[in-house]
Amino acid sequence: MLIYNKKKSHLSENQVTPESVYLQRRQILQGLGLGLGAAALSAPASAGLFDALLGSKETKEQGAKEVIASTEPLTFSQPKAYQLDIAPTAEGVATTYNNFYEFGADKSDPARYAQQFKTKPWTITISGEVEHPQTIDVWAWLEKQQLEERIYRHRCVEAWSMVIPWLGVPLSSIIKAAKPTSKAKYVAFETLYDPKQMRGQSSRFVGGGIEYPYVEGLRLDEAMHPLALLAVGMYGKTLPPQNGAPVRLVLPWKYGFKGIKSIVNIHLTDKQPPTTWNKLASYEYGFYANVNPKVDHPRWSQATERVIAEGGLFGSGRQPTLMFNGYEDEVASLYQGMDLRKFY
Amino acid sequence: MRIKLSPKKITGLKILLHLAAILPLVWLPWAFSVGRFSADPIPELIQYFGDWALRILLLSLCVSPLAKALKSAPLIKVRRLIGLWSFAYASLHLLVWLWLDLQWGWSLIGSEIIKRGFVTLGMLSWLILLLLSLTSLQKIQRRLGRYWQRLHNWVYLAAVLIPIHYWWAVKSGWIQPLIYLLLSLSLLWWRRDKLLRPLKGLFKRQTSSTKRR
Numbered sequence: 001m002l003i004y005n006k007k008k009s010h011l012s013e014n015q016v017t018p019e020s021v022y023l024q025r026r027q028i029l030q031g032l033g034l035g036l037g038a039a040a041l042s043a044p045a046s047a048g049l050f051d052a053l054l055g056s057k058e059t060k061e062q063g064a065k066e067v068i069a070s071t072e073p074l075t076f077s078q079p080k081a082y083q084l085d086i087a088p089t090a091e092g093v094a095t096t097y098n099n100f101y102e103f104g105a106d107k108s109d110p111a112r113y114a115q116q117f118k119t120k121p122w123t124i125t126i127s128g129e130v131e132h133p134q135t136i137d138v139w140a141w142l143e144k145q146q147l148e149e150r151i152y153r154h155r156c157v158e159a160w161s162m163v164i165p166w167l168g169v170p171l172s173s174i175i176k177a178a179k180p181t182s183k184a185k186y187v188a189f190e191t192l193y194d195p196k197q198m199r200g201q202s203s204r205f206v207g208g209g210i211e212y213p214y215v216e217g218l219r220l221d222e223a224m225h226p227l228a229l230l231a232v233g234m235y236g237k238t239l240p241p242q243n244g245a246p247v248r249l250v251l252p253w254k255y256g257f258k259g260i261k262s263i264v265n266i267h268l269t270d271k272q273p274p275t276t277w278n279k280l281a282s283y284e285y286g287f288y289a290n291v292n293p294k295v296d297h298p299r300w301s302q303a304t305e306r307v308i309a310e311g312g313l314f315g316s317g318r319q320p321t322l323m324f325n326g327y328e329d330e331v332a333s334l335y336q337g338m339d340l341r342k343f344y
Numbered sequence: 345m346r347i348k349l350s351p352k353k354i355t356g357l358k359i360l361l362h363l364a365a366i367l368p369l370v371w372l373p374w375a376f377s378v379g380r381f382s383a384d385p386i387p388e389l390i391q392y393f394g395d396w397a398l399r400i401l402l403l404s405l406c407v408s409p410l411a412k413a414l415k416s417a418p419l420i421k422v423r424r425l426i427g428l429w430s431f432a433y434a435s436l437h438l439l440v441w442l443w444l445d446l447q448w449g450w451s452l453i454g455s456e457i458i459k460r461g462f463v464t465l466g467m468l469s470w471l472i473l474l475l476l477s478l479t480s481l482q483k484i485q486r487r488l489g490r491y492w493q494r495l496h497n498w499v500y501l502a503a504v505l506i507p508i509h510y511w512w513a514v515k516s517g518w519i520q521p522l523i524y525l526l527l528s529l530s531l532l533w534w535r536r537d538k539l540l541r542p543l544k545g546l547f548k549r550q551t552s553s554t555k556r557r
Contacts, residue, residue: 090383097383105517108382158515160384208516280516299460299513301452306445311383318447 070115070245071237074147076167082150089154089162091235093311098242099156100261102191102198105208109200110242117197117241119262124247126174128268129184136174138246142232145169149236150229152252155291155325160316161305166250167233172224180220180268187223188273189216189249190265210280216249216260217273217287219334227252227330253327255289286344290335291325295344346415354418361422365429368396386444393437398506398524400430401473405503405531424480427499431473438470462512465505472502500539503528 088094100110103117122138147167155161175187193201193213200207222228229250232239239245244261251258257277267273277285284298293303306316324331335343349357372392375381381388404426411419446453456463476496479485485492507528511521532539 093383101516106382107384108379158387205519210516296459299462301456301459304449304452306384306386306447308384311385313385313389313444316384316386318449 071233071240073237074167074233076147076149076233076236078149082148082152084151084153084163086151086153086163087309088151088165088235089308090310090315093308093315094162094164094234095240095243097308097311099256100242100244101208101210102200102212102214102262103242104200104206111240113199114241117245117262119241119246122246122264124174124263124266126178126266126268128188129181129270130268131179131181132177134178138232142246145173145232147233150250152227152229152250153325153327154250154252154256155305155321157255157257157285157289157297157302159297159300159302159305159321161307161321161325163307163309164234165236166229166231167236168229168231168250170226171228171230171249172226174230174266175220175223175268178266178268183270184220184268185270186268186272187218187220188265188267188269189218189260189263190214190267191260192262192264210276214260214276215273216258216275218251218258219272220268221334222251225331225334227327253291253324253331255285255291257285258289288335288340288343290331290340290344291321291323292340292344293321293323295341345413349416349418351418354421357422358425361425361429365400365426365432368392368433386440390437390440390445393433393440394510397430397433397437398510400426400433401499401503401506402524402527402531404430405499405528409531409534427473428477428480431477434470434473438466462509465509465512469502469505469509472498472505500532500535503532 096111097107098110099107100114103110103113120139123135124138125133125135127133147169149165149167151163151165153161154164191212191214192198195202195212198207198212200210201212218228229252231244231248231250232246234240234243239248241262244259247263248261249259249263258275272287275285275287277289278287291302296302302321304318305321306318308316310316322328376385404423407420407423407426411417442448442453446456457467458464476499479488479492479495488495504525507521507525510524511518514521
């Protein structure tokens with residue numbers, strides 16, 4: 001079933017689930033686990049019943065509180081151009097199902113092990129081929145930003161997808177402020193390196209054998225594209241640590257791993273920078289990592305994806321993957337004349 | 345060491361083994377309810393069933409060395425049930441993949457089996473286990489005679505293919521599949537004489553035929 005048939009500029013109302021509903025949903029989801037009829041059971045009473053049947057309620061409520069405690073509400077605008085007429089993935093799913101190997105290679109590890117992660121104070125340095133290299137105090141900077149909510153499709157290279165209401169500013173704004181020189185052709189990003197806080201960085205076994213710090217890169221024109229978002233929040237609040245707090249990239253036309261989390265360095269260069277997954281397995285993860293249903297991953301097809309909506313065993317459906325994840329109209333021009341099989 | 349196992353004891357052992365083999369299934373509802381599975385449990389469930397299929401298969405390969413070591417022939421009687429449980433978990437593993445992951449998308453299923461080496465290996469291993477399970481009835485065993493043993497020697501191939509299938513399928517974290525592969529190879533090493541016999545026979549035949557000339 002193909003849901004996306006409009007351009008992104010088309011608006012529909014009621015995009016964003018109200019927070020009270022997110023919270024309720026999360027409780028139910030955590031209560032249910034199995035996801036058996038998660039949608040049908042919307043009354044907290046039913047969740048309670050399931051809790052009684054299936055196990056302890058306290059652990060779940062504590063878990064939910066922890067996630068809530070680490071985020072703060074944000075104010076933002078909702079530009080019409082960036083709304084999607086697809087219901088967002090349940091917040092409890094998007095915040096408990098994460099690839100963030102710094103906290104462990106299992107998808108539930110980040111939510112479990114990142115709750116003590118210190119995001120204050122936080123600075124980002126911008127260096128390299130720029131006229132004004134600078135160090136930004138993220139939280140002070142954030143107060144001056146006009147945050148936008150953008151509902152983006154999120155496509156993981158593992159052939160699953162979500163729909164997430166991100167909050168942030170265009171990546172271009174922070175790069176423009178540093179004034180790139182004419183030599184700047186690429187932008188390199190780096191995640192915080194702090195093995196004391198990030199258990200995956202202190203143990204190769206926990207961290208999936210990846211070399212840290214995690215690095216990513218974009219061509220400058222990709223980084224300046226209006227869709228490229230420097231995200232500081234999701235679902236109306238600041239990012240939870242497991243989703244890359246306090247600042248991460250969101251590049252909706254690329255596979256999720258390009259969206260580097262917990263950024264501390266932005267470095268402009270004239271050479272294509274190394275990227276973490278490309279270094280680990282270049283035949284599986286290219287530099288560009290554009291979503292492309294015609295170029296398979298060596299171990300699975302990219303032609304379709306499992307959309308994780310409510311989570312649970314029956315909370316996902318399969319749908320065709322769209323070229324550039326459905327953002328073809330906007331980004332195809334960036335790659336004109338390139339062989340996307342070669343530059344995958 | 346030699347232990348004596350009366351038919352009664354074997355029956356008791358069988359019941360215990362059945363109960364033990366059900367445990368991973370009983371664990372699931374509890375595990376879901378306390379959040380041991382993530383928000384997208386499907387890949388994890390696939391791996392969970394796959395893990396148990398492989399573990400139980402390796403256990404089934406322990407039976408005959410153990411029976412020899414303990415000089416207790418009746419122990420062999422528990423092998424079939426262990427093997428069948430391995431097949432049951434392998435089938436659940438396959439079912440979750442077909443149903444919940446690929447959602448019965450037959451063209452995708454077909455192309456994945458052909459295109460992805462690790463899926464091909466997995467399917468091949470499951471077919472071997474299927475064939476062995478179908479021929480595990482005593483009636484069929486008797487009817488097949490010596491061919492039955494030959495057919496069931498294919499389990500050794502499955503025991504090697506499955507850890508390779510596992511290794512090939514993971515994105516990172518090759519240590520677990522490696523451990524399984526080493527366990528499997530060591531169980532086959534135990535049987536090296538039996539496994540190499542056909543090769544020896546082949547070698548002898550060749551040399552004798554050269555002599556004749």
